[in-house]
Amino acid sequence: MWAIIRNRLLMLVLVIFGVSFITFLMSNVIPGDPARMIVGVKASEETYQRVREQMGLNDPLYIQYLHYVKGLLSGDLGTSLRTQQPVLDDLITYFPATMELVLFTFVVAIILGVAIGVLTAVKSNTVWDYVGRIFSISGASLPVFWSGLMVIILFYGVLGWLPASERIDLFVDAPPTITGLYTVDSLLGGNMKAFNNALLHLVLPVTVLAFAHLSTISRQIRASMLEVLQQDYIKTARANGLSSGLLIFRYALRNALMPTVTVVGLSIGSLLGGAVVTETIFNWPGLGKYVVDSIANLDFPAIMGFTIMIASGYVLINLIVDLLYMALDPQIRE
Secondary structure (H helix, E strand, C coil): CHHHHHHHHHHHHHHHHHHHHHHHHHHHHCCCCHHHHHHCCCCCHHHHHHHHHHHCCCCCHHHHHHHHHHHHHCCCCCECCCCCCEHHHHHHHHHHHHHHHHHHHHHHHHHHHHHHHHHHHHCCCCHHHHHHHHHHHHHHHCCHHHHHHHHHHHHHHHCCCCCCCCCCCCCCCCCCCCCCCHHHHHHHCCCHHHHHHHHHHHHHHHHHHHHHHHHHHHHHHHHHHHHHHCCHHHHHHHHCCCCHHHHHHHHHHHHHHHHHHHHHHHHHHHHHHHHHHHHHHCCCCCHHHHHHHHHHCCCHHHHHHHHHHHHHHHHHHHHHHHHHHHHHCHHHHC
8 A cells, every 4th residue: 555655656746747847838838928918018128128037037948947846846836927926825725616616526426427327237228228328428428518508597597596606695604714615614604594505506517517427437337337247146146035235235336336436536637627617607716717717818827836736636536546446455455
């Protein structure tokens, strides 16, 4: 276990440096002048050159990259050109909103994905199987921006049942920040009004994002379950009179989860990156909305910081997946 952790942490360092090099190179290839964006188009040439010198933009590219890497080693991701705040502070500020969205989406996608996968495997080649597969394929086929706009039009514009933007209504006081997750903080503070309102704001974005990701999980569960249900030990247990519920959920599903763990882990990573479109559509004040606004303003330090954060998250998720493998399969621990 410690060898796996050590190797993954070493990979994390290599990934960070690799991603930092690629993003730094791309930020210098794309047309745009950070110094000009700061001083404005009407600033004098003297002011413009002074800002370029202060930002180190007159140095050779390799010198600029070494300064950037030196900052990374000390936890400095640079300063956002748009907010004029340290990028790390911005990421910490916007991260809880994205994490709340991702956590709720993950729970919904796991529950529905596993349920649909097990149902379609047990009821293979029946109407339940066909309906479940159509539902799953629809989630993977429909673009998030389209399904997001459709649910906003229906449930907010036409029916008026659910809010379509932000994390909480303007007339509801946000709970005191403890974890940054409005639902958790409102429960800890005993503010049920804020909890209910924050939960309502999560319904539409979570539904859209979960619908797009549960298809992968359900199809993987179905394929694994079909393979496991054909194993001899399952047939023997069924012949000995073991109940269907115990057979499916205690024995078959446990073994079917092994290959699904990787898919679930990758889904979490894609949720962090995929939340960009969802947060933009629902005006959700998270990392996705932050990086979209940064892209629109050519805020390269913010874009690079976001990219490094997501890449690091993928490596850490892979580490958790490896540890889960060890927990699910005792043979791997030997």
